Amino acid sequence: MSRKRTRDTTTLDMFAEAVAHQPLTPALTLDVLRDWADAGMLRRLDVALAAWVLEQDAQATPCTLVAAAVLAQMEGRGHSCLPLAQLVNAPNAVLGWEAQEQPALQALWAQLPVHCHDWLGALQASPLVRVVGRHADHGQPLVLAASDSAQPLLYLRRYWDHERTVASHILQRSQARPVALDATAARKWLDAFFPPSGAEDCNWQKVACALALRGHFSVITGGPGTGKTYTAARLLALLFATAPNAAQLRVALAAPTGKAAARLKQSIESALHGLQASVGDALDLPGLVQRVGAARTLHALLGARPDTRHWGYHAGRPLDVDVLIVDEASMVHLEMMSALLEALPPTARLILLGDKDQLASVEAGAVLGDLCRDAAAGRYGADTVDFVERVAGERIPPNFHAPAAAPALAQHTAMLRASRRFAGPIAALATAVNAGDAAASVQVLQAEMAAQGDAARIAMREDGRLPFVHALAWLGRGDAPGYSAYAQALQRWAQVQPRSDLAAAHPLWVREVLQAFDRFRLLCAVREGAWGVAGLNQAVVATLRAQGVIAAEGEWYAGRPVMVQRNDAALGVFNGDIGMALPSAAPGHGLRVYFLQGEELRSVSVARLAHVETAFAMTVHKSQGSEFEHTALVLSAQAGGVLGRELVYTGITRARQHFTLMAERPGLLAAAIASPTRRSSGLLRFLEGEFNS
Numbered sequence: 001m002s003r004k005r006t007r008d009t010t011t012l013d014m015f016a017e018a019v020a021h022q023p024l025t026p027a028l029t030l031d032v033l034r035d036w037a038d039a040g041m042l043r044r045l046d047v048a049l050a051a052w053v054l055e056q057d058a059q060a061t062p063c064t065l066v067a068a069a070v071l072a073q074m075e076g077r078g079h080s081c082l083p084l085a086q087l088v089n090a091p092n093a094v095l096g097w098e099a100q101e102q103p104a105l106q107a108l109w110a111q112l113p114v115h116c117h118d119w120l121g122a123l124q125a126s127p128l129v130r131v132v133g134r135h136a137d138h139g140q141p142l143v144l145a146a147s148d149s150a151q152p153l154l155y156l157r158r159y160w161d162h163e164r165t166v167a168s169h170i171l172q173r174s175q176a177r178p179v180a181l182d183a184t185a186a187r188k189w190l191d192a193f194f195p196p197s198g199a200e201d202c203n204w205q206k207v208a209c210a211l212a213l214r215g216h217f218s219v220i221t222g223g224p225g226t227g228k229t230y231t232a233a234r235l236l237a238l239l240f241a242t243a244p245n246a247a248q249l250r251v252a253l254a255a256p257t258g259k260a261a262a263r264l265k266q267s268i269e270s271a272l273h274g275l276q277a278s279v280g281d282a283l284d285l286p287g288l289v290q291r292v293g294a295a296r297t298l299h300a301l302l303g304a305r306p307d308t309r310h311w312g313y314h315a316g317r318p319l320d321v322d323v324l325i326v327d328e329a330s331m332v333h334l335e336m337m338s339a340l341l342e343a344l345p346p347t348a349r350l351i352l353l354g355d356k357d358q359l360a361s362v363e364a365g366a367v368l369g370d371l372c373r374d375a376a377a378g379r380y381g382a383d384t385v386d387f388v389e390r391v392a393g394e395r396i397p398p399n400f401h402a403p404a405a406a407p408a409l410a411q412h413t414a415m416l417r418a419s420r421r422f423a424g425p426i427a428a429l430a431t432a433v434n435a436g437d438a439a440a441s442v443q444v445l446q447a448e449m450a451a452q453g454d455a456a457r458i459a460m461r462e463d464g465r466l467p468f469v470h471a472l473a474w475l476g477r478g479d480a481p482g483y484s485a486y487a488q489a490l491q492r493w494a495q496v497q498p499r500s501d502l503a504a505a506h507p508l509w510v511r512e513v514l515q516a517f518d519r520f521r522l523l524c525a526v527r528e529g530a531w532g533v534a535g536l537n538q539a540v541v542a543t544l545r546a547q548g549v550i551a552a553e554g555e556w557y558a559g560r561p562v563m564v565q566r567n568d569a570a571l572g573v574f575n576g577d578i579g580m581a582l583p584s585a586a587p588g589h590g591l592r593v594y595f596l597q598g599e600e601l602r603s604v605s606v607a608r609l610a611h612v613e614t615a616f617a618m619t620v621h622k623s624q625g626s627e628f629e630h631t632a633l634v635l636s637a638q639a640g641g642v643l644g645r646e647l648v649y650t651g652i653t654r655a656r657q658h659f660t661l662m663a664e665r666p667g668l669l670a671a672a673i674a675s676p677t678r679r680s681s682g683l684l685r686f687l688e689g690e691f692n693s
C-alpha cells in the first residue's frame, strides 16, 4: 500500500481499496494504522502502542490492535478510557473524523468483527489485557472493565489506576461518619456570616458551608461571580470558629496555575477582612489570615519533581494541612487529582471550588465535571435536608431532594446559582451557550448590537475578515479596550526613565503597564494559523512594530508579554504565569520579566526564562482562571473538534465588561454551541461501586 504524508481523498480512497481486497491480518492492520498516522488521522504514538501490542502478543487480533491505537488516540484527546461498544458500533462517534476520511474507516470496519462481544473475546484472550474481576493484576498494560449491564471500558493501566485511586478516596471521604459538630455554635456563626437577604428561596452559599462543615470533602461549584470564594472564606472562618484547636489550624490554598492561586489568596484574605465588621472581637480573623499559608500551584504544593511523574508528598509522606482549598478545580486533571488525594491526610478537609461547565484540563480526565454530574439536580437525601435546616436554618426546596436513593457524593456537593458580579448581556450569552441554545445565543448578540451599536457589551463578526480582528486587537471597539492602552502605558517609559526618583517611579510604571495589558486579551481555539495564537501574536507584534511601540527586531523586546510554559520552582515561576519583559530600573541591567502576583511584583532576568511564549494571544485553555475587562474570542475554521460548547462558554466567562466574538466563517459559533464535549470516563461507575477491584 502506498504511503503519502498528506491527507487527500485519493490517498484515503487507496487505503480503502487496499483493505477491501485483502484478508485483514495483524500486519496489514498495522500498515493501515500507519497509513492513517501518515495522513494525520492518528498520532504516531497511537500506532506505536498497537505495534508494541503485536510485538508482545503475537496472537493479537486486528481488532485488538485497532482498539489499542484508538485507546491511545483517546487519551491524547483527554479521555481516560475507550467506550468499546461505541467504537465497534459507531466508530466515527468516537473518532469524529471528517467526511473525506470516512471511506477509509468504513473499509477497515467492514473487515473487523461486527459484534462487540467478539472484540471483547479478542481482548480478553490477550495476556496484555487484565479483565477486571476475572484476572489477577500482573501489571498488564491494558485494563478492560466489562459488565453485563453497561458499556465495556478499555483503559491504559495508568488511567485505570488513577480513576480507582480518585474514586476510592472520594468514596471514603463522602461515606465517612459526619464530623462531630456543635450545631448551636455552627448555627450562630452561619447566621452571622449569612444574614437573611430575601433574594433567593434558599441561600445556597449557606447550604454549601453547612454541608462542608459536616464532612472532610466538599465540592462548591457555580458559574462566574456566584460567590465560590466568598463562600469559601466564610467556610474557613466557620472552621476556625468551631475548631477545638483553632490556634493550630493549618490552612493551605492551591490552584492549578500560579495566577489562579494568587487570586484565590487575595480574594480569601479580602473576604476575611470584610467579615471583621460582622464578627467584631468575637473571632480573631487576623489570626486566621496569618494561618492561611502562601497560595501555591498544585505542582508546588505536592512537591512535583521536574520531568518525572513523582511527587514529594504522597501517602507515605502526607501534606501537613488541616484544611485545603483548591480553586479552579475544573482544570485539575485525573493524574493530579489522584496525586492530591493520595497526599492528603484522611483527617484533612478538602474543599474543591470550580465551575463545572468550564473546559476540562488539556490532560486526560474531567474530574470536577464528573463529580458534579448531580450538582444542578441537587439529589439531597432526607438526612441532608434535615441537617441543613437544623444547622443553617435553610430549607432546601423539594425539587432538589433525591427522589429515591441519595448518592453519597451529592450530599457533599453544592451548586451556587445566583451570580453577584456577572449580569447583563455577557451573563445572558453565557447562559444561552451553556444551555446549548445556539439560536438564543445569536439572538442575544444581535439584540445587544442592534440596541447599543458601538457601545454594545457583546458583539460578533462572523465574516472571516482578518483585518477586523487585527484592528480590534489594536483599537478595541467603543469603550472596550484593545492593546493601544497598553502601548501608551509602555511608551511612558520615555518620561519615567529620566526621573530622579526612578527607583520609586519604576515599580509604579511596571504595574501600570501590566495592568493596562491585562485589560484586553485575544483568546483562540487553536494554536496554529492566522486565526490561531501563532498568527495573531505575529499580527499584534507587526502592528506594534509598525507603530514604533516596540523594537523593530529581536526575540526579546521591552513590552513583550510572555506566558511561562513550564514550572520552575527555583525561579518561582509556574506554567501559565504571565509576565512582561521591561527595562529594569538599574541602568545597563537590560530587560527583566515582571510578574504581578496579587499585590507583589517580582522579576526574573530574561536570560533565565527558557520556556516562554509571547502572550498577546493565548488559547482559551490557558486563559482559565483569568478575567479581562475586554475578551475577544477568535474562532478558526480549522479548529475542528476543538470547537465545543465548553470552549465558547469558558471564553465568554473570561470577559468582565466586554466580549467580542470573531469567527472565520458564519455558523462556527452555532456549530460549537451544538457540540458539547463529552469526555469518556469510568469515574462515576467507580463511585457507584460497579468496579471494585
Ligand SMILES: Nc1ncnc2c1ncn2[C@@H]1O[C@H](COP(=O)(O)OP(=O)(O)OP(=O)(O)O)[C@@H](O)[C@H]1O
Pocket: 205, 222, 223, 224, 225, 226, 227, 228, 229, 230, 231, 267, 420, 421
Ligand atoms: N452573598 C453575597 N453578598 C454580597 N456580595 C457577595 C455575596 N456573594 C458574593 N459576593 C460578591 O460577589 C463577587 C463575586 O464573588 P466571588 O469572587 O466569591 O465569586 P466566584 O464564584 O469565586 O467568582 P469567580 O468566577 O471569579 O471564581 C465578589 O465581589 C463578592 O464579594
